[in-house]
Amino acid sequence: MSMFEGFRFRRVSSVVHLLDPRAKFFFVCVLFITAILNSKLPPLILLFFVPLPFVLMAGVQREWIRSMRGALFFAFIIFLFNFLFTYLYTEYPQVPSAPLLERSIAMTLRFLVLVESFSVFFLTTSPDHLGLALEQSHIPYEFCFAFTTAVRFVPVLAEEAQTIMDAQKARGLELERGNFLKRVRNYIPILIPLIVGAIRRSLELAEAMESRAWGASEKRTNLYVLKLKRNDYLLVLISVLMLILAVYVWLYIPIPSLTILLSF
Amino acid sequence: MIEVRDLHFTYPTGVEALRGINLTVRDGEFLAIMGQNGAGKTTLVKHFNGLLKPTAGEVVIDGVSTRDASVAQIARNVGFVFQNPDHQLFCETVEEEVAFALRNFGFKETAIKNRVDWALNLLDIKRYRETSPFMLSGGERKRVALASVLAWDPKVVILDEPTIGQDHRQKEKLRQFIVQLNAQKKTVIVVTHDVEFVAESNPQVMLMSGGEIVAEGDAREILTDQKLVAQASIVSPEITQILSGLPDLGIQKNVIDVHEATSILLDLLEVAS
Ligand SMILES: Nc1ncnc2c1ncn2[C@@H]1O[C@H](COP(=O)(O)OP(=O)(O)O)[C@@H](O)[C@H]1O
Numbered sequence: 226m227s228m229f230e231g232f233r234f235r236r237v238s239s240v241v242h243l244l245d246p247r248a249k250f251f252f253v254c255v256l257f258i259t260a261i262l263n264s265k266l267p268p269l270i271l272l273f274f275v276p277l278p279f280v281l282m283a284g285v286q287r288e289w290i291r292s293m294r295g296a297l298f299f300a301f302i303i304f305l306f307n308f309l310f311t312y313l314y315t316e317y318p319q320v321p322s323a324p325l326l327e328r329s330i331a332m333t334l335r336f337l338v339l340v341e342s343f344s345v346f347f348l349t350t351s352p353d354h355l356g357l358a359l360e361q362s363h364i365p366y367e368f369c370f371a372f373t374t375a376v377r378f379v380p381v382l383a384e385e386a387q388t389i390m391d392a393q394k395a396r397g398l399e400l401e402r403g404n405f406l407k408r409v410r411n412y413i414p415i416l417i418p419l420i421v422g423a424i425r426r427s428l429e430l431a432e433a434m435e436s437r438a439w440g441a442s443e444k445r446t447n448l449y450v451l452k453l454k455r456n457d458y459l460l461v462l463i464s465v466l467m468l469i470l471a472v473y474v475w476l477y478i479p480i481p482s483l484t485i486l487l488s489f
Numbered sequence: 490m491i492e493v494r495d496l497h498f499t500y501p502t503g504v505e506a507l508r509g510i511n512l513t514v515r516d517g518e519f520l521a522i523m524g525q526n527g528a529g530k531t532t533l534v535k536h537f538n539g540l541l542k543p544t545a546g547e548v549v550i551d552g553v554s555t556r557d558a559s560v561a562q563i564a565r566n567v568g569f570v571f572q573n574p575d576h577q578l579f580c581e582t583v584e585e586e587v588a589f590a591l592r593n594f595g596f597k598e599t600a601i602k603n604r605v606d607w608a609l610n611l612l613d614i615k616r617y618r619e620t621s622p623f624m625l626s627g628g629e630r631k632r633v634a635l636a637s638v639l640a641w642d643p644k645v646v647i648l649d650e651p652t653i654g655q656d657h658r659q660k661e662k663l664r665q666f667i668v669q670l671n672a673q674k675k676t677v678i679v680v681t682h683d684v685e686f687v688a689e690s691n692p693q694v695m696l697m698s699g700g701e702i703v704a705e706g707d708a709r710e711i712l713t714d715q716k717l718v719a720q721a722s723i724v725s726p727e728i729t730q731i732l733s734g735l736p737d738l739g740i741q742k743n744v745i746d747v748h749e750a751t752s753i754l755l756d757l758l759e760v761a762s
């Protein structure tokens with residue numbers, strides 16, 4: 226569950242925390258697009274380091290490291306699948322060739338960049354801010370509410386998952402035992418109570434909301450209104466430049482892979 | 490036997506939940522752990538089956554440190570019934586649910602069948618054998634959870650807040666059941682802040698506050714000590730409050746049991762008339 230920990234917001238204040246969520250989100254999306262546009266290792270390595278200054282400025286290193294550690298398991302699976310399937314179903318040469326290895330690592334790194342940037346976003350953006358940002362982007366209030374509620378419940382669910390895991394371990398369940406398939410099946414006793422609990426909770430929440438007249442007024446106003454400030458414009462500018470650069474490179478400049486670079 | 494030596498535990502978040510616990514639970518003992526929310530009760534008992542490992546100090550069960558054994562190994566002897574049955578029920582039928590742990594522990598199919606029968610009988614839920622646990626009432630789900638632990642007949646049974654959210658009848662049934670378990674020579678450890686429950690079952694009581702043990706003794710000793718009770722944010726049983734509120738009539742006041750109080754008051758009436 227440690228990967229979820231990396232998305233849990235803590236109420237602190239820093240330059241990064243004070244940025245407008247819309248600007249931050251734009252930046253994360255640009256990172257996302259850039260990572261998708263690149264499939265070669267060198268630019269992805271570069272991309273991996275882009276969010277780091279934000280992590281440091283926000284002072285969320287510990288949480289960030291925890292989330293990355295949590296993502297390692299999935300990263301490993303992605304690496305494995307890429308490696309196996311590229312080998313089996315494409316014309317890549319024999320195992321273990323450097324290009325094959327590099328491609329798999331690049332795909333894994335792409336995933337890590339995505340987790341990394343979203344983790345920074347969620348670690349430094351309060352759910353309230355996020356909801357405001359969505360509303361001010363003219364997204365229907367129902368969706369904004371659903372979204373912020375979902376984000377808010379992630380830590381609750383993570384905690385519940387931990388308790389369920391403990392309860393099943395106390396009944397002799399060994400998560401780490403057996404082959405790969407067995408290990409996946411080991412998670413059924415954890416997932417079912419978790420899902421049932423989440424459904425029950427959402428029904429209760431719906432009832433509680435309706436009994437407090439949710440959606441009674443057509444037009445809502447907000448006490449706080451988000452406004453873009455200098456830093457936000459700066460971030461948006463950087464993002465736009467990055468995006469242009471990324472698209473330009475993607476269209477016109479073939480990037481050599483690390484294997485080719487090294488063979489010179 | 491469970492031996493706890495200078496146990497400290499700090500959660501990864503930095504919360505220091507246990508600060509130097511020393512405790513011995515002998516075989517066949519009936520122990521109630523009481524104290525306010527956040528006192529560290531759940532954290533302590535999670536050390537008894539190895540779900541949590543000490544940050545410092547040691548928990549030794551029948552001579553083996555919990556550091557040197559897996560949860561599954563320890564759980565074979567130490568059963569743990571969680572507070573909320575919804576955190577463990579997941580099978581399609583009650584029967585499957587009760588058999589789950591038995592399969593994990595590698596019992597043979599015939600043994601599993603016998604033990605499931607035995608446990609369903611024990612908790613009087615035989616008629617729900619084929620029912621989905623999700624269709625049952627709260628009290629019944631609690632009993633299924635209990636059956637699913639007792640089925641493998643662990644030497645020690647730990648119950649975390651067993652009486653929470655149960656109606657009076659369920660609670661009394663559960664209480665009698667727990668007392669009976671102990672009478673059958675099982676070590677029973679109950680985490681609770683249900684004062685009436687403790688007053689009626691008369692276990693050894695351990696009071697916790699802020700991650701430390703503040704008092705140990707039998708139920709009467711602890712529950713009638715106003716200072717201790719206030720320190721742990723619980724209240725004495727009502728009957729104790731009534732007696733201690735009376736002027737000095739020369740009667741015994743450290744009473745927690747309703748029947749005992751009744752006979753004391755009847756004696757008083759007889760003397761008066
Ligand atoms: N999973 C956890 N992570 C961090 N802190 C926790 C966790 N569980 C409990 N705590 C903290 O540890 C302390 C003791 O909690 P707990 O053992 O659950 O108390 P009790 O069962 O007596 O109510 C509390 O301050 C609680 O907030």
Ligand SMILES: [Mg+2]
Nearest residue numbers: 530531532649
């Ligand atoms: Mg507790």
